[in-house]
Amino acid sequence: MNTRPSTEQSVDPQPARLRRLPVLGNAPEPTLPAIPSGQPIHDGLNRPITYLRISLTDRCNYRCTYCMPEEGVELALRSQVLSFEELETVVQALMRVGVRRVRLTGGEPTVRKDLLHLVERLGRLGLDDLALSTNGERLAELAGPLRQAGLDRLNVSLDTLDAAKFRQVTRHGHLDRVLAGLEAVRSAGFKSTKLNTVAMRGFNDDEVGALCRYAFERGFVPRFIELMPMAEGSLFYPGTFFPVAETRTILRHEFGALLDEQELPAESRPSAQPGVGPARYAVVSYQGAVHRVGLISAVSEPFCDTCNRVRLSATGELHACLAYDDAIDLRSVLRAHTSQSPDELLNVLAATARTGLQRKRLGHEFTPSGCGGPRKYMVSIGG
Numbered sequence: 001m002n003t004r005p006s007t008e009q010s011v012d013p014q015p016a017r018l019r020r021l022p023v024l025g026n027a028p029e030p031t032l033p034a035i036p037s038g039q040p041i042h043d044g045l046n047r048p049i050t051y052l053r054i055s056l057t058d059r060c061n062y063r064c065t066y067c068m069p070e071e072g073v074e075l076a077l078r079s080q081v082l083s084f085e086e087l088e089t090v091v092q093a094l095m096r097v098g099v100r101r102v103r104l105t106g107g108e109p110t111v112r113k114d115l116l117h118l119v120e121r122l123g124r125l126g127l128d129d130l131a132l133s134t135n136g137e138r139l140a141e142l143a144g145p146l147r148q149a150g151l152d153r154l155n156v157s158l159d160t161l162d163a164a165k166f167r168q169v170t171r172h173g174h175l176d177r178v179l180a181g182l183e184a185v186r187s188a189g190f191k192s193t194k195l196n197t198v199a200m201r202g203f204n205d206d207e208v209g210a211l212c213r214y215a216f217e218r219g220f221v222p223r224f225i226e227l228m229p230m231a232e233g234s235l236f237y238p239g240t241f242f243p244v245a246e247t248r249t250i251l252r253h254e255f256g257a258l259l260d261e262q263e264l265p266a267e268s269r270p271s272a273q274p275g276v277g278p279a280r281y282a283v284v285s286y287q288g289a290v291h292r293v294g295l296i297s298a299v300s301e302p303f304c305d306t307c308n309r310v311r312l313s314a315t316g317e318l319h320a321c322l323a324y325d326d327a328i329d330l331r332s333v334l335r336a337h338t339s340q341s342p343d344e345l346l347n348v349l350a351a352t353a354r355t356g357l358q359r360k361r362l363g364h365e366f367t368p369s370g371c372g373g374p375r376k377y378m379v380s381i382g383g
């Protein structure tokens with residue numbers, strides 16, 4: 001894989017569609033009417049905020065080339081990272097204003113000490129869905145215990161089925177461990193497990209069919225993600241961007257015509273599945289059964305108009321959008337209000353989040369040549 005940093009940033013013309021896009025977050029103050037406490041947050045596009053992604057740590061046992069440089073990412077101090085108690089408080093507060101689903105992510109969430117204990121605590125809060133994203137390195141030992149602790153679903157990253165390429169893209173990963181982890185996921189009885197592949201031209205575009213077959217044969221759902229220009233495009237290598245339109249072309253070539261969702265029984269339609277988020281799903285036929293394939297197209301076919309998610313960084317910054325650096329500082333609120341009753345603290349946190357999230361931007365400005373991304377790395381915001 002080409003590992004040179006992008007040189008195209010200064011020459012990329014912004015598409016007309018994005019030039020027209022209003023950026024609410026740049027406005028001085030929102031003019032939206034105040035929303036009464038207890039009611040779900042709706043942002044400026046009337047998008048209800050129901051889904052919270054929590055980064056448990058900005059640390060990782062891998063160094064995927066598109067996500068983190070080998071060295072040089074400034075990591076948070078341990079004292080800045082939210083404790084389990086603080087995380088639980090934030091989740092409870094955001095549940096007061098509409099959050100129903102939580103995903104634990106990072107960095108790599110499985111490197112956070114006592115993860116199972118946190119899953120147990122959050123599992124008792126009455127969320128509709130508690131999920132976790134992982135690189136899979138530790139799943140062989142953790143899948144069963146995570147299920148027992150109350151985790152509902154898992155997403156596992158898998159960019160290639162070739163051990164040497166896997167090592168190349170992750171720098172520190174072991175494909176055999178991840179594949180053993182995926183077997184443990186099946187044995188543990190997780191349903192609707194997604195396998196996330198960042199599609200990259202010249203690296204794994206020749207594996208789209210193989211990755212799908214691997215997933216279909218084991219009851220997993222493959223998903224192909226467009227490369228996003230995080231860290232101001234510094235890890236975005238020229239020519240590697242692979243749009244979902246080309247993934248669709250390969251799917252047609254490998255599996256024949258893409259099927260209409262309506263051809264599926266109602267309960268198996270992509271839109272009826274747990275965890276439906278930014279992915280759009282193609283439906284293909286393989287070995288006499290229908291399967292869905294997720295396509296996450298933040299760059300070439302943005303899905304901002306249906307975005308219902310916000311992200312909490314490991315240090316307590318609530319990001320309304322992955323594509324921007326600005327965030328609402330919930331850690332200061334948490335740590336400044338220790339004298340309040342628990343109920344008052346939840347209300348203050350919920351009100352702070354509500355005010356900030358009403359300013360959630362209408363869209364982002366990622367471009368296929370690596371422009372428009374935030375200054376922060378994916379691991380700093382939380383993927």
Ligand code: SAM
Nearest residue numbers: 067106107108133134135157196227228378383
């Ligand atoms: N460590 C876990 C993992 O790898 O699944 C969870 C965190 S990781 C940041 C979450 C997802 O973000 C992974 O599927 C990863 O492939 C994806 N990701 C990281 N950097 C990306 C980038 N620049 N563009 C698109 N996806 C990216």
Ligand code: SF4
Nearest residue numbers: 060062064067107135
């Ligand atoms: Fe770590 Fe996940 Fe980023 Fe890879 S994508 S470096 S596994 S956080």
